[in-house]
Amino acid sequence: MLTRRQFVAGAAGIAAGAALAGAGAQAGYTRKLGAAAEPGAGKTVAVRLSAAERPTALPCFGGRTLPLWTFADGEWPPLIRLNLGDRLEATLESRLPRPEEITSIHWHGIRLPNNQDGVPYLVQPPVRPGEVFRYSFVPPDTGTFFFHTHCNTVEQLGRGLLGVLIVDGDTTEPYDADVVLVMRDWRVDLDAGKFTPFFTLRGAGRAGTFGSVRSVNGAVNPEIRLPAAGDCRLRLINGDTTRIMQIGIEGAEAAIIAIDGIAISPVPLTSWSMGPAMRIDVVLRAPQGTRIARLVDRSTPQRVELARFAGDGEPRRRSRFSPAPLRAGRIPEPDLKTATRLRFSFHASDEDDRLVAAPDDGSNGPLGEICRSSRTFWTINDRAWPERDHSRLPPPLAVLQRGRSYIFQLKNSSKFSHPIHIHGHTFKLLRSNKQNRPVHHTDTLLLLPEEQAEVAFVADNPGDWMFHCHIIEHQETGMMGYLRVV
Ligand code: C2O
Ligand code: CU
Numbered sequence: 001m002l003t004r005r006q007f008v009a010g011a012a013g014i015a016a017g018a019a020l021a022g023a024g025a026q027a028g029y030t031r032k033l034g035a036a037a038e039p040g041a042g043k044t045v046a047v048r049l050s051a052a053e054r055p056t057a058l059p060c061f062g063g064r065t066l067p068l069w070t071f072a073d074g075e076w077p078p079l080i081r082l083n084l085g086d087r088l089e090a091t092l093e094s095r096l097p098r099p100e101e102i103t104s105i106h107w108h109g110i111r112l113p114n115n116q117d118g119v120p121y122l123v124q125p126p127v128r129p130g131e132v133f134r135y136s137f138v139p140p141d142t143g144t145f146f147f148h149t150h151c152n153t154v155e156q157l158g159r160g161l162l163g164v165l166i167v168d169g170d171t172t173e174p175y176d177a178d179v180v181l182v183m184r185d186w187r188v189d190l191d192a193g194k195f196t197p198f199f200t201l202r203g204a205g206r207a208g209t210f211g212s213v214r215s216v217n218g219a220v221n222p223e224i225r226l227p228a229a230g231d232c233r234l235r236l237i238n239g240d241t242t243r244i245m246q247i248g249i250e251g252a253e254a255a256i257i258a259i260d261g262i263a264i265s266p267v268p269l270t271s272w273s274m275g276p277a278m279r280i281d282v283v284l285r286a287p288q289g290t291r292i293a294r295l296v297d298r299s300t301p302q303r304v305e306l307a308r309f310a311g312d313g314e315p316r317r318r319s320r321f322s323p324a325p326l327r328a329g330r331i332p333e334p335d336l337k338t339a340t341r342l343r344f345s346f347h348a349s350d351e352d353d354r355l356v357a358a359p360d361d362g363s364n365g366p367l368g369e370i371c372r373s374s375r376t377f378w379t380i381n382d383r384a385w386p387e388r389d390h391s392r393l394p395p396p397l398a399v400l401q402r403g404r405s406y407i408f409q410l411k412n413s414s415k416f417s418h419p420i421h422i423h424g425h426t427f428k429l430l431r432s433n434k435q436n437r438p439v440h441h442t443d444t445l446l447l448l449p450e451e452q453a454e455v456a457f458v459a460d461n462p463g464d465w466m467f468h469c470h471i472i473e474h475q476e477t478g479m480m481g482y483l484r485v486v
Contacts, residue, residue: 029255029266034172034327037142039085047080047088048072051103051149051161052095058218060186064193069096069159076218077163077182077239084142084169090135094127102126105135106150107165108277109261109426109443112137114463117423119150121391122464122482126151141330141426142170143261144180144235144279154472157241158187158198164237170263170326175283176230176316181295182218183274183306184240185211198241204473205348205377207416208242216295216307226286228311231323233257234282234295238274241472244417244446245297245306247272247280252293252309253321254284262426262441263326271298273435275419275446277470283323286311331426331441334405334456342398345411346418346447346469347379349478376478378414378469384478385468397467397481400459407456412447418474419446422483423465427455444470459485 049071056068056076072078082088094103104127106118116137120126127133139145145165149156164180187196187209196212203209216222226232234254238245248271255266258281269282286309287293293309376384386392400406407430412418421444428441432453435446445455468480 029322031266031322031325033263033265033325036328036330037084037169039138039140040083040169042083042085042087042138044087044089045080045082046091048091048093049078049105049163050093050095053097056160058215059222060213060215060218060220061188062190064190066186066188066193066195067159069156069161071161071163076160079164079166079180081166081168082139084167085138087136087138088165092127092133092135094129094131096129099129102128102151103149103156103161104133104151105147106423107135107137107139107145107147108421109145109279110137110139110165111141111424111426111461112139114424114461114465117463117465118147119423119466121393122466139165139167141261142167142327143258144237144281145261146237146239146277146279150466154241154476155198157472159195162239166235167261170258171324172327173324175233175324176227176286177232178235179224179226179232180235180237181216181307182237182239183216183245184238185243186213186215187211188213199473199476203242204477208471208473210242211240214297214304214306221305221307223308223310225312226284226309227316228286228288228313229315229317230286230311231283231317231321232286234284235279236274236282237279238276240276242276244273244275244299244419246299247274248296248298249282249284250294250296251291252284252287254282255321255323257281257283257323257326259440260426260442260444262329262331264438264440266323266325267438273446275417275444275470276472277421277444278419278442278446281326284309285317285321288315329441331428332458332460334407334428334458336405336407336430336456339405339407339456341407341409343381343409343411344397344467345381345413346420346479347382348414349376349379349384378474378477378479380467380479380481383481385480394481396464396484398483400483400485402462402485403458403460405456405458407454409452409454410445410447411452412450415449417446417448418479419444419470420467421470422457422467424461424463425457425459425465427457430454430456461485
């Protein structure tokens with residue numbers, strides 16, 4: 001039975017996403033962010049990523065082997081780790097099994113030079129099977145990032161083409177553990193040992209097509225062993241194409257210390273909405289003895305257990321929980337007084353059209369159908385991306401002056417949530433009319449139905465930058481555009 005307090009906390013979490021502002025002080029987290037990290041001299045880290053079909057028996061497939069598409073042999077997903085100041089040299093080779101399949105790598109959340117951003121046609125040639133593309137850049141920010149392909153993403157990401165990118169150098173003191181948790185669904189029929197459709201018309205016109213198997217690091221509700229009573233850093237990544245999760249921790253104290261890679265003053269983790277591509281870094285005081293703590297998703301009436309934490313060894317810490325903060329981020333501060341305001345409105349394309357296109361009877365449209373029909377379900381400022389891929393470029397949604405500050409007024413005029421992602425820049429969230437969150441930086445802002453929010457940033461990175469919903473079926477049916485910084 002829920003006590004009244006738990007019930008109130010749970011209800012508030014669901015209604016408001018997370019009622020967190022000022023909560024840090026209440027929890028007695030008094031420690032200030034460290035000074036921003038300075039990049040080191042920097043070494044070069046070279047990796048080879050070869051996109052290919054690799055039959056893989058992830059633990060969550062219950063003994064079945066599925067034809068995953070992955071970037072590397074060995075553990076899924078691959079992890080690249082750098083120190084701030086290091087250069088990443090990544091060679092992408094495509095060995096994907098279909099001659100017409102094109103690919104690339106987008107380094108999500110990294111403020112890198114435009115020609116390294118990995119959007120085919122817009123900033124680089126598409127990589128066809130047998131071809132190679134070399135990326136080389138120095139990430140300017142520390143934190144938890146990830147990478148994925150940027151064409152036919154619903155299938156390529158759906159089959160497993162993603163990896164984790166961590167840039168170290170942000171800690172003020174060591175944590176007792178550092179664990180990456182990639183949360184996602186798999187669209188599979190395990191009895192048949194097959195993938196189910198990654199794209200459905202019904203899903204594309206609504207909240208997306210959900211998978212049948214939930215997983216963390218490729219396992220169903222895995223048990224993760226941590227040093228008992230240690231302050232352990234968890235890097236949570238929503239690696240799904242569709243699912244918005246309402247993340248909570250049960251049975252342990254936990255605090256959010258970074259959002260989308262960038263530090264915030266620690267706040268208690270009560271409940272946090274995470275759309276696709278969103279990340280949070282959490283410090284959890286690990287349980288001791290026979291106790292278990294749980295990572296849960298409360299987005300459905302029956303909350304889902306995603307992972308369990310157990311403590312090993314002698315208790316590490318006895319002090320009251322007050323997690324060590326990270327070093328401050330390095331995102332340039334927008335000048336709100338002189339900022340130019342631009343409005344972006346996110347819509348369903350045409351209500352009648354959408355209902356015709358997306359029958360509510362569970363029937364699935366094959367992927368080919370949407371290409372042929374070039375039907376769009378979603379728009380930004382009444383404009384839809386003209387094709388599922390990037391091969392016919394429309395004009396930019398807006399042209400921004402390099403070095404100027406901008407305030408984007410984002411308005412969700414639809415009945416569905418949209419995690420809105422900008423490439424090459426990081427937003428500062430200023431305000432929202434629906435969710436009460438601390439001021440923070442983000443590269444992917446979740447807009448609830450009918451929500452209006454304001455974000456600000458300095459347009460300091462020249463080039464053409466995608467701006468789109470990260471529910472991939474929405475992105476691929478119109479809710480995508482780009483910004484040109486000149
Ligand atoms: Cu992670 Cu354009 O996206
Ligand atoms: Cu969307």
